[in-house]
Amino acid sequence: MKPVSVFAVTAALWVGVSSLSHAVFGDPERGQLVYSQRCAMCHGVNGDGNNGMAANFQQEWHRFTKSDEELAESIRNGFQTPGKHYTAGAMPPQFLTDREIDDVIAYLRETFANDPKFPN
Numbered sequence: 044m045k046p047v048s049v050f051a052v053t054a055a056l057w058v059g060v061s062s063l064s065h066a067v068f069g070d071p072e073r074g075q076l077v078y079s080q081r082c083a084m085c086h087g088v089n090g091d092g093n094n095g096m097a098a099n100f101q102q103e104w105h106r107f108t109k110s111d112e113e114l115a116e117s118i119r120n121g122f123q124t125p126g127k128h129y130t131a132g133a134m135p136p137q138f139l140t141d142r143e144i145d146d147v148i149a150y151l152r153e154t155f156a157n158d159p160k161f162p163n
């Protein structure tokens with residue numbers, strides 16, 4: 044194989060893999076819409092937890108040590124940390140599609156777990 048065709052094959056593979064991972068891991072832009080409509084009233088538009096109403100994504104870095112599956116489970120079925128008192132009580136189960144859940148997790152990770160502004 045000539046070098047130029049190796050490049051072409053590699054490029055084609057890369058495009059294939061990156062579009063696949065997009066579908067599997069969710070789209071943060073669509074996730075932002077879900078977040079603003081369904082999550083911001085408790086977690087705050089900026090993820091600061093609305094004065095203790097809900098988990099503060101800017102500071103509670105341990106949330107992002109969980110896997111996508113664990114976070115999806117918490118979003119789908121609800122979640123409560125024993126001994127923690129948020130004014131909203133517990134995380135209530137969310138009636139979202141699997142895709143919306145993947146999207147909103149992608150948004151949370153991109154915004155709060157990978158941003159050097161936040162100590163996550």
Ligand code: HEC
Pocket residue numbers: 077078081082083084085086096097098106109113114117118122123124125127129130131132133134135137147148
């Ligand atoms: C009625 C208020 C409320 C709404 C609406 C809400 N949450 Fe929560 N959420 C909470 C509270 C309270 C906690 C903290 C629960 C605890 O750890 O005790 C929490 C925790 C979480 C956690 C951490 C779970 C874990 O396993 O540590 C994630 C992730 C989360 N919420 C995502 C979301 C997403 C995404 C939405 C919107 C689709 C949403 N929440 C909507 C109140 C809410």
